[in-house]
Amino acid sequence: MENLIKYNDDDTVNIPFGRVAEWYISNHSLLKNIRLKCQSRKKTSELVNKNIIAVSRVEGAVDYIKWNTKRGSAKSTNRIDDIIKLTPEGDEYVRQIEAGEKKDKTCWYWVMYCSGDGNSCQHECGEIGSCKENCANYFLPNNIKNYHDMHLCKVRVISESKLSWLKKEKPLRIKIIGSHLPINTLASHTPIITRLNLSRQIRDNIIINRRADHKTAKDIKAKLLALYNNASENELREALLKNQKTLCDNTKLRSFIMYDD
Template sequence: MALSVPNFVRLRDYQLTPLPNGSVLLQQGRSVSRYVEGTGPNSVVRANLVKGRHEIKKKLVTVSREEGAACFNTWTRAGQAFTTRRLDDILNLTAEGDARQAAVKPEQHGQPFYDLQVYRKTLHCSGQGNCRRQCGGLGGCIDGCQGPRNRMDKTHKCDFKVHISATLTDVKLGYRRLTVEGEHVPTDVDLVPPKVRELRPAEEVKDTMRVQREKFGTTAVKVVRALLADVPCNPEVNSRYVPREKQVKRFLERTDMLLRTGADKAPFA
């Protein structure tokens, strides 16, 4: 069953272009997060995805926030500043990147010559539901399994991945390329995804919760009521866009800690 989402989440034709190789071309910004979290195929939107490897060529592109983005962390390590990367971040070419893009030759065999990939982000399925694990178990490990190879191994619980990338020309035109890899379960097994009330809140919903808490001191109960009124999901309410009160309360507690300490070090839900 497709995920029920608010009308404002649905993408228009100019925001999404299917590609011959099975990938999709998305307008950068909100279109990317809305596709991944609400309007894409069930294999993507009905999974709780976790962030994996992130690569960006900083000499060629810069990163800025989408208008309205409020939920992200910043921190300093060894004197260097870092910040959370969001799905709806905006990329722009630097002067060097613009010069490199201008040298890209006309398209041949469906791809421009010398069009360098400058951005790549990988999302991994968290393995909730009956996903097949590397040890062979479905929804759980087999007896005797030693678990992931290390703490950074995000593929043991499920082999399904979402790759989001951009070349120099994609950045110039304001696009992202999204490709899926792997599968949740074997082809002869029906996928049982997480329940719709177990999905993690969308980025835009977390923005709303953080702003309401910072400006108005809103309680978890009031946040849920407001979301039910403002972003109805019919016929099926799901926690992607109307989180459970427990999820909201936990998120607001973390927001309060950041406001109280002034240190953006706690990860968000």
């Protein structure tokens, strides 16, 4: 995957659409073993409705929800490994952009952010693990106004793409900004994540195994732990703490399987 990443001078990277996007985010030093939440993906649906771009799922993607709107349109949840391509109308639009006849348009803009699990991050108001007394969020449950409030940490993952970039080999640009803690702090960042935090690819594999082979939680867990067959109990415990994108405990796994069922 590393060879598919182009590192830019402005601290951004350019990558292809697909699995490499999640791989890069999951393996970034700031983002390992933290849980990311996300805002709504912007600009994409508008251009899909205008038949300028089309969105497809990466091969093997099954972990998403589909529904129909009241108007009969099919909708589904977004994924960071979604793939965007130009339609014939989109190709013509880009030709006009290149000719200077039309302005370029953003076709993907998505902000993800650290969930602040474990009260170990610096909040937007400046306090670590909690809010300052004069903060507007101080008296709110969990110090957030709603589920999408980004107040609990300053780390952001911003991904974007434009129509003119879609003909390039690496059309998705990602920038990671902020930090969990101030540089000069003595506190350590130790997030305590109680929710399932497996990567999309691992979730896909679990669902496929479950649906195709009717594997039990025990069977799936054995497959996830195949690399740790000869590990000691302490090593397994350490792996569960440090590799939450690829491993999870029995309780979380059963809950995920029950949810899919």
